[in-house]
Amino acid sequence: MRMDWASGLRGRIAAITGPDPDSRLAGATLEALCDRLLSPASASAKLRTASEIHSRFDRMGDESKRAFLLLLAERYTADPERLALAIARYQLDPGGPQLADLHAASEPRRQQILRRLNEVPGGTAMLLAMRTALLRIGRDAPGLAALDADFAHLFASWFNGGFLALRRLDWSTSGDVLAKLMRYEAVHAIESWEALRARLEPGDRRCYAFFHPTLDADPLIFVEVALTAAIPVSIQDILRTDRAPVEPGSATTAVFYSISNCQEGLRGIPFGGPLIKQVMDLLRRELPALKRAVTLSPLPGFARWLAAQPEEAGLVAALGQQDWHRDAALRQPLTQAAARYLLLAAGRDADPVARFHLGNGARVEQLDWLGDTSAKGLRQSHGMMVNYLYDPAHIDANCRDYAEQGTIAASKRVRQLARTMRMRR
Amino acid sequence: MRMDWASGLRGRIAAITGPDPDSRLAGATLEALCDRLLSPASASAKLRTASEIHSRFDRMGDESKRAFLLLLAERYTADPERLALAIARYQLDPGGPQLADLHAASEPRRQQILRRLNEVPGGTAMLLAMRTALLRIGRDAPGLAALDADFAHLFASWFNGGFLALRRLDWSTSGDVLAKLMRYEAVHAIESWEALRARLEPGDRRCYAFFHPTLDADPLIFVEVALTAAIPVSIQDILRTDRAPVEPGSATTAVFYSISNCQEGLRGIPFGGPLIKQVMDLLRRELPALKRAVTLSPLPGFARWLAAQPEEAGLVAALGQQDWHRDAALRQPLTQAAARYLLLAAGRDADPVARFHLGNGARVEQLDWLGDTSAKGLRQSHGMMVNYLYDPAHIDANCRDYAEQGTIAASKRVRQLARTMRMRR
Amino acid sequence: MRMDWASGLRGRIAAITGPDPDSRLAGATLEALCDRLLSPASASAKLRTASEIHSRFDRMGDESKRAFLLLLAERYTADPERLALAIARYQLDPGGPQLADLHAASEPRRQQILRRLNEVPGGTAMLLAMRTALLRIGRDAPGLAALDADFAHLFASWFNGGFLALRRLDWSTSGDVLAKLMRYEAVHAIESWEALRARLEPGDRRCYAFFHPTLDADPLIFVEVALTAAIPVSIQDILRTDRAPVEPGSATTAVFYSISNCQEGLRGIPFGGPLIKQVMDLLRRELPALKRAVTLSPLPGFARWLAAQPEEAGLVAALGQQDWHRDAALRQPLTQAAARYLLLAAGRDADPVARFHLGNGARVEQLDWLGDTSAKGLRQSHGMMVNYLYDPAHIDANCRDYAEQGTIAASKRVRQLARTMRMRR
Amino acid sequence: MRMDWASGLRGRIAAITGPDPDSRLAGATLEALCDRLLSPASASAKLRTASEIHSRFDRMGDESKRAFLLLLAERYTADPERLALAIARYQLDPGGPQLADLHAASEPRRQQILRRLNEVPGGTAMLLAMRTALLRIGRDAPGLAALDADFAHLFASWFNGGFLALRRLDWSTSGDVLAKLMRYEAVHAIESWEALRARLEPGDRRCYAFFHPTLDADPLIFVEVALTAAIPVSIQDILRTDRAPVEPGSATTAVFYSISNCQEGLRGIPFGGPLIKQVMDLLRRELPALKRAVTLSPLPGFARWLAAQPEEAGLVAALGQQDWHRDAALRQPLTQAAARYLLLAAGRDADPVARFHLGNGARVEQLDWLGDTSAKGLRQSHGMMVNYLYDPAHIDANCRDYAEQGTIAASKRVRQLARTMRMRR
Secondary structure, eight states, rough: OOOOOOHHHHHHHHHHEOSSSSTTTHSSSSHHHHHHHHHHHHHOHHHHHHHHHHHHHHHHHHHHHHHHHHHHHHHOOOOOHHHHHHHHHHOOOHHHHHHHHHHTTTHHHHHHHHHHTTTSSTTHHHHHHHHHHHHHOOOOSSHHHHHHHHHHHOOOOOOHHGGGEEEEEOTTSSSHHHHHHHHHHSSSSOOOOOHHHHSSSSEEEEEEEEBTTTTTTSEEEEEEEEESOOOOOOHHHHSSSOOOOOOOGOOOEEEEEEEEOOGGGGTOOOOHHHHHHHHHHHHHHHHHHOEEEEEEEOOOTTHHHHHOOGGGGHHHHTTSSTTTTOOOHHHHHHHHHHHHHIIIIIIIIIIIHHHHHHTTTOOOEEEETOOOHHHHHHHHHTTTTEEEEEETTHHHHHHHHHHHHOOOOOOHHHHHHHHHHHOOO | OOOHHHHHHHHHHHHOOOOSSHHHHHOOOOOHHHHHHSSSOHHHHHHHHHHHHHHHHHHHHHHHHOOOHHHHHHHHHHHHHHHHHHHHHHHHHOHHHHHHHHHHHHHHHHHHHHHHHHHTTTTTHHHHHHHHHHHOOOOOOOHHHHHHHHHHHHHHHTOOOOOOOEOOTTTTHHHHHHHHHHHHOSSSSOHHHHHHHHHHHSTTTTEEEEETTTTTTTEEEEEEEEEEEEESSOHHHHHSSSSSOGGGGHHHHHHHHEEEEOOOTTTTTOOOHHHHHHHHHHOOOOOOOHHHHHHHEEOHHHHHHHHHHGGGHHHHHHHHHHTGOOOOGHHHHHHHEEEIIIIIIIIIOOOOOHHHHHHOOOOOEEEEEEEEEOOHHHHHHHTTEEEEETTTTTTTHHHHHHHHHHHBBOHHHHHHHHHHHHHHH | OOHHHHHHHHHHHHHHHHOOOOOOOOOHHHHHHHHHSSOOOOHHHHHHHHHHHHHHHHHOHHHHHHHHHHHHHTTOOOOOOHHHHHHHHHHHHOHHHHHHHHHHTTTTTTHHHHHHHHHTTEEEEEHHHHHHHHHHHHHOHHHHHHHHHHHHHHHHHHHGGGOOOEEEOTSBBHHHHHHHHHHOOOOOOOOHHHHHHHHHHTTTEEEEEEEEEEEEESSSEEEEEEEEEEOOOHHHHHOSSSSSSOOGGGOOOOEEEEEEEEEEGGGOOHHHHHHHHHHHHHHHHOOTTTTTEOOOOTTHHHHHHHOOOGGGGGHHHHTTTGGGGGGGGGGGHHHHHHIIIIIIIIIIIIIIHHHHHHHHTOOOEEEETTOSHHHHHHHHHHHOOOEEEEEETHHHHHHHHHHHHHHOOOOOHHHHHHHHHHHHO | OOOOHHHHHHHHHHHHHOOOOOOOHHHHHHHHHHHHHHHHOOOHHHHHHHHHHHHHHHHOOOOHHHHHHHHHHHTTOOOOHHHHHHHHHHOOOOOHHHHHHHHHHHOOHHHHHHHHHSSSSTTHHHHHHHHHHHHHHHHOOOOHHHHHHHHHHHHHTTTOOGGGGEEEOOTTTHHHHHHHHHHHHOOSSSHHHHHHHHSSSSTEEEEEEBBTBTTTOSSSSSEEEEESSOOSOOOHHHSSSOOOOOOGOOEEEEEEEEEEEGGGGTTTTTHHHHHHHHHHHHHHHOOOOOOOEEEOOOOEEEHHHHTTTTGGGGHHHHHHHGGGGOOGGGGGHHHHHHHHIIIIIIIIIIIIIHHHHHHHTTTTEEEETTOOSSHHHHHHHHTOOOEEOTTTTHHHHHHHHHHHHOOOOOOHHHHHHHHHHHHHH
């Protein structure tokens, strides 16, 4: 009974491409079909060929999928002779036309195949599924990595910011989109429709997503926002359903407490930064009383990192005790350790959340002891959470400094916490 | 009072990008702005820079526009040193990663600039305007031709078939879109709103257009269709407003009597073939009684071609007489000359309309004496029109044969007409 | 956190009616406000007065509400003197103008008040809430029954069939409407969103509702439909989620298995018959293979009726046994008793479901032993269900005969079942 | 080729009501059909009967239409015996139920027929057409006036303010609605689509209309608004297309320069007051700089009135001269005469425009010499125009005083103009 979107697409493709006057299609090998896609043909013939490839791929097992991906990777690379000639001509006379010819000759021919596969209605979704399969079953062979780079290159162009539509999701959003929110939420799981409603309907809760014109009811990424009176110190406070809602017009703080990507096939295409930027702009226009935008974020690699620091063995041992979180004496050393983690390790390497926000120009603002007391929160980060601050006046500089020199921006208080720790030693 | 869409876009850009914390932007040179677009920066900084470039370009005179386009063309080509290195590495070991690196190194850096300019909301429309300016004022320098090729390459990817939406335009379509139909109709001018209504509202008239998600109220191309009981022999019959409409369900013939591109900035991107294909499919599903799809098309180069044929001097002289069209004796030789024109000259070179339909797989079906008695019709083609036939069973083969061997498909009758003429000599 | 639609309405009213230049409004008694509504005033003054009444009523406790409803009922009846005069004039000369005057003079003046209260944006929803309050707290006084009749009269006019919009509800319907479906389902409760999805998303399940333009996201009534290969014999089969969906195009039977009214304030306004009719027409056009439309309905008064029949004491005793439903010997007598119930009692009086379907022209088609084994089904009707058949060829005659002579249409088999029973005695 | 909306409705009706199993319908007399509508029947039977009546009426000539309207008027009045009984019972015991019964018995039975005719999809539009026919061909017989009153009563209920939707019309509005604007504009004719565009597209021009849910693309009434920097003194200034548009946010004055009813069938239902009120509220919220709302209105009865005043013979004679409008000496006496006309005659009786605005609570603010130099303006009012001012602080009082005492509100300056004149005599 579950929705089979792929069969929906197939139906749509059949309806658009019409009956097939060319019965040879069904008998052709995949190689022949790909060759056909690259040779001159009518618009119909190209569409029929492309949809035949899609529908075969869709029915394949993983073995056959891998074989097809390898075919693309290995057979449809650049033509070496044409390329050698183009190099020779360019070296003889390095002018514009020769350069253009060299660029064209060095393009793997599979890029053109992928472009043609994208022409079919529903083709974009099928290509996403194709790359998802590639990521799952096949990047071991070197050609497959190159094929993946081709996907990424084309997707970056097709899913560029100018083509994305920002939409607010709320309780009047359609059921199928809401069901996807529940499925894709990756940070703080949504247990039930009532829990979902509690994140969408109250006046002090917002949710925004990017959509792409070809993937109508399928969000690419979404962010959940709480409007609050202060920087929050725990996710429990945010998700509590018995709180009194804040009047949106009087809220001072926008809290981005969850960001989730929805499309595995778009891995590596950066939607998060533009999404945060657009939502901040939009909220600032709508709610003039807003003074700051922060996140409430996990430190997913903290516990692992801490366990690997020999000088923290004592702290780690204390954290192994039953009910350690009732021991107020642990608050300071744990918070200091988290500060060190963020400034020394996380922003560099260990922590994708930190890399994401620092890369977007945020700074480490505040550390929250017992900010996430869920099982996952305790396991990954001993309950610590962190607020990153997005300050429009410093975003550009932070972003540049982090990109060019690896500088990690942090509030004075967090810097002191990190330093204190070191001094004590 | 005329609508200033560009200022609309500017407003939208300003609204999205927010206040500019970085006052250096305003004072920067265009070169500095382009450099900035290529260096690491926050999402906001990139958007602000891109919209600064757009808004400056929009205010420039043609001189400055040409200078900016030359800057893109000449300064932001591929980096020769990086490219030389990539070539050397590829030649040493022609593997996948080296090829990918060579392809990347041979890409003119301006392509990345254009992609970033497209990220801004409204950026696609601005880029179309930029290329329109390029086509108007600047393709003389060699670098500008290469720049134009970059535009065309990116547009072909962004405006690929999978991203286009086919919409029917009718009398309930919005006024601004209808006004654009009137403006862009390039084949048979629409004199008034009443004339427009006569092409949209009757049950036996249809109009379809492709739209792109980023250009909401701006069609890319549209086709006007008449549903008739037979292959029409004159445009006058089609445009007559006092006719009795045919009941659509009983029509046997779909006549494509006008196809017009709307976006100069998309010159060379082929929308016409896919449009005809999709409209044919859609009409066939909706109206099962339809038996054939034909065009009613002009022969824009016929009179010029005829004048240049020494052996046709007698015919040309006769056509110079007052009231020649009342002379029935001219019908046969003129029709035969038109057949020769189409089979010998038009499909090869002289006639973009013929090249378009033959390239899409149609065949020359019928010639129409006095089919277009408008001043333009008489001047360009001595009143002759032609019906091309789109026969699904032969489209693919026609298309391939035309592309590969230049074969021009024609009905037996038209082939006889062309041959007879030659025999008489 | 729950949505406060009334405050939403109040906000909307305030926004529309604008600032109040007439500060006397706040201090006026309800009587004065009602008087004001009946005297000449500007459009603004009338809207402000009406919304003042609405917002006061909305904040009142039940005591005050009852007092206000009594005020409407007793003070704003027809003017006796004007009516006496109109009667006298009519009796003197019973012409058209005198009749019109008599009709006007006999109209309770509160009808005009209610019409003016309806002019406010959101006024219709407020009037529904007012009648809901009346039905809950107040129809004991004779005037209140008359007031209720006025509400019913106006609502019947405002909610007439020409103003209703039939919409399909499916999995792409907005979350707030879906939440209302769950809330209002009165026949077979929907336990969870997954259960709701199972009723909306599969190809062989449909749901349709009537909406009114002034109550946008609030359905008036909805019906759930299953498309099946045969007349179903149990609700368990319909609601099972592990079944293989029937291909809609091949379904022969449309089963209306649940109809629920959503608006208590519209009690007595008949939406059900038109809804079934429109849905049948729509399904018949969409799915030409459909051969019949039936219901799968409860017999809510059956157990109570059976218990009151002295001659059925034996059967009733047997039904009191543990596991009686495993006793196949009970199937025949229980089914026969149900047939008698339907033909003798239910259609007359005891059973609103029977009255509804018979009144719409259906006939009793089939009885389903163990058709509803839920706790409620066993308690109310010993697990029996019934299929009513809507046969377009007989609907009109059935409807008329039932209305005029009380004739209950039934299949031959059901008539035999009922007769057999009697004969055995 | 012109749009036949009625046939569209007929098609819709046929589609909804389905095939007719009851072939007696086609042979029945109109009387039999009306009787059928009043007797119990299934939902389908009622809908089929109603649509049969509609489609017959639609095909009738005026003679037959009149006969049908007379049938409604005379045969379907109240039942005299039932009414006599209800009167007797009421007089015996004037309680609530007896009053309700009297009110029901005095209702002409045709009202129920009209309600049932409204149940059909598209029925409302058909009833409007029926009343339009009645207004055109038939109100001479007394029964027809009563029938017209029934139409008006029902329409007032169905088209009440709560059911109307205010929509802005602009250049993105659909072509069919725009075509209706051109057709219905009754004050200052719109010559061409370019002229229409000039009233819709510039930022300082607005147009708003009321729509009813059952008449989707058919506005009921619309108003055209200019945003200006001062009270305008001529319609020429408003309609000029070469002016520099005012930036909307800096406009101080909203000028209602044209209001047109669109539905003859709704004659007498007052939409104008609520439309002006809602538009004023909406503009005030959107444009905080607005300080006042005025009209620029014709004085349609002025010339006729002036000609009938013996003491104005000299002025009238002067106005008969060629080029009188170049004679500045006429400005003062003509303006004074116009002031007298408005304060003494127009607001009372002679001038529907004055009655409309004064009845809505406006006051006479300013008189505009040569405010309308069109042929019509010169003929009807010697070129004079008037600005009525809608001042929220005085609307209610003006409205009440005008309704109750006939007081005509006017600015001090206009009152002086009127007085001066009298004093001079």
